[in-house]
Amino acid sequence: MQKRQIPASGGLTYGGTSRNEMGMTQAPSSSRPLRVTRAPAPLAGTVAVPGDKSISHRALMFSALAEGETRIIGLLEGEDVLRTADAMRALGAHITRDENGRWHVRGRGLGALTEPSDVLDMGNSGTAARLLSGILASHGMMSVMTGDASLRRRPMKRVTDPLAGTGATFLAREGGRLPLAIQGNATPAPLDYRLPVASAQVKSAVLLAGLNAAGETRVEEPVPTRDHTENMLRHFGAQVAVEETPEGGRIIRLQGKPHLIARDVTVPGDPSSAAFVLVAALLVAGSDVVISNVGLNPLRTGLFTTLREMGARLDITNERTEGGEPVGDLHVQASSLQAVDVPAERAPSMIDEYPILAVAAGFATGISRFRGVEELRVKESDRLASTVALLEKNGVRTKVDGDDLIIYGTQGAIPGGGTVETHMDHRLAMSASILGLVAENPVEIDDTAFIDTSFPGYFPLLNSLGAGFAA
Numbered sequence: 001m002q003k004r005q006i007p008a009s010g011g012l013t014y015g016g017t018s019r020n021e022m023g024m025t026q027a028p029s030s031s032r033p034l035r036v037t038r039a040p041a042p043l044a045g046t047v048a049v050p051g052d053k054s055i056s057h058r059a060l061m062f063s064a065l066a067e068g069e070t071r072i073i074g075l076l077e078g079e080d081v082l083r084t085a086d087a088m089r090a091l092g093a094h095i096t097r098d099e100n101g102r103w104h105v106r107g108r109g110l111g112a113l114t115e116p117s118d119v120l121d122m123g124n125s126g127t128a129a130r131l132l133s134g135i136l137a138s139h140g141m142m143s144v145m146t147g148d149a150s151l152r153r154r155p156m157k158r159v160t161d162p163l164a165g166t167g168a169t170f171l172a173r174e175g176g177r178l179p180l181a182i183q184g185n186a187t188p189a190p191l192d193y194r195l196p197v198a199s200a201q202v203k204s205a206v207l208l209a210g211l212n213a214a215g216e217t218r219v220e221e222p223v224p225t226r227d228h229t230e231n232m233l234r235h236f237g238a239q240v241a242v243e244e245t246p247e248g249g250r251i252i253r254l255q256g257k258p259h260l261i262a263r264d265v266t267v268p269g270d271p272s273s274a275a276f277v278l279v280a281a282l283l284v285a286g287s288d289v290v291i292s293n294v295g296l297n298p299l300r301t302g303l304f305t306t307l308r309e310m311g312a313r314l315d316i317t318n319e320r321t322e323g324g325e326p327v328g329d330l331h332v333q334a335s336s337l338q339a340v341d342v343p344a345e346r347a348p349s350m351i352d353e354y355p356i357l358a359v360a361a362g363f364a365t366g367i368s369r370f371r372g373v374e375e376l377r378v379k380e381s382d383r384l385a386s387t388v389a390l391l392e393k394n395g396v397r398t399k400v401d402g403d404d405l406i407i408y409g410t411q412g413a414i415p416g417g418g419t420v421e422t423h424m425d426h427r428l429a430m431s432a433s434i435l436g437l438v439a440e441n442p443v444e445i446d447d448t449a450f451i452d453t454s455f456p457g458y459f460p461l462l463n464s465l466g467a468g469f470a471a
């Protein structure tokens, strides 16, 4: 994988985004359109994808709340995570990157973050904005958070409504959108909250507010969502108990005011990034690819289950546990795929994978149905609408039936020839690029710059397997 130089500070350029003299991230300066043509040959080789985005955000935030110095190995150096690093610095944590690519965070200790002197700009990242809200609500200070045009469209009431119960106050734009002003409470009340939507971000915001609250914080989720917050809080010394409900949900109980102590964190490769390489290898005829060191947390691997149901030749080897999370290597070979019916309960374990699964379903034989995918409407773009447009513009028929997405497979003959609008959505851009590798006619993508939010080095990595992108 191509490595980039990440400045600890200084006016260097990182991806499509520049960093000013304080090392703070600036908005992407220009768009990067791309024309994608068919892969010239089968994809072959072994690659490692960048670190997990969810785990990387949490590692920076939790270590900033801990006492002592945490070392983070394999941190995702994508724009979203760099925003979190900037924000935690602005809140008083000391964060550096050494010459070996390891990150060092000297935390402030729980309740001891300092008031930021400027607006916190979370860029494109919903995870950064929502998780940080929980931390800011439970510290006795005033802060203002904003984001880019995509993030400023996304709903924040889903976190500010429960967090108001701590005694914090919020002032937001119409519809509860960013910019958001937060007057935190130094003595927050512990929350008892049942999630109305299956969202790990909302669960995490409530749990993080509970860290600085005396007593027990309780969150009930009707369907289990990714549990990186629970796992990593335990790793840093918090008491977190999890109980399954008879209905298949979970109840999480956190004891407030834990003594959080710095602990090293090893970040596995992101299964949501591996998804793009995996589907490319399944669809480009004759491909044989290994993706090493991929996180295999069962609450993240719904795509692997689904692709296997479609007939994917996908083996997991070298399974092991690293940094408290299961990891393994994915061996994938080009396969002829059949349509699939994805149950709604599986959505949380593959919520970010629907756009690339839609490309696989468009290439497959038969009619696929993705059930209960309403949450796609509030991602970096309205992903239900943008995924439909991606397919339709390239000759794949679709239908939205209530909250279900139906895709009419082309039996390996996606016409292509469309121009795709990515709406500041990294996963749409990557999905469009994989569709272009297997379509009959070239595909135009309006902007690939946002891929840097989650997958720096995306095009060089796929080109090392033989994809032949002109990027």
Ligand code: S3P
Pocket (backbone or CB within 6 Å): 053, 054, 055, 127, 198, 199, 200, 201, 202, 204, 226, 351, 352, 375
């Ligand atoms: C994430 C949770 C998911 C996911 C996002 C990362 C997290 O969002 O889409 O990319 O790290 O907690 P929701 O909680 O809104 O489903």
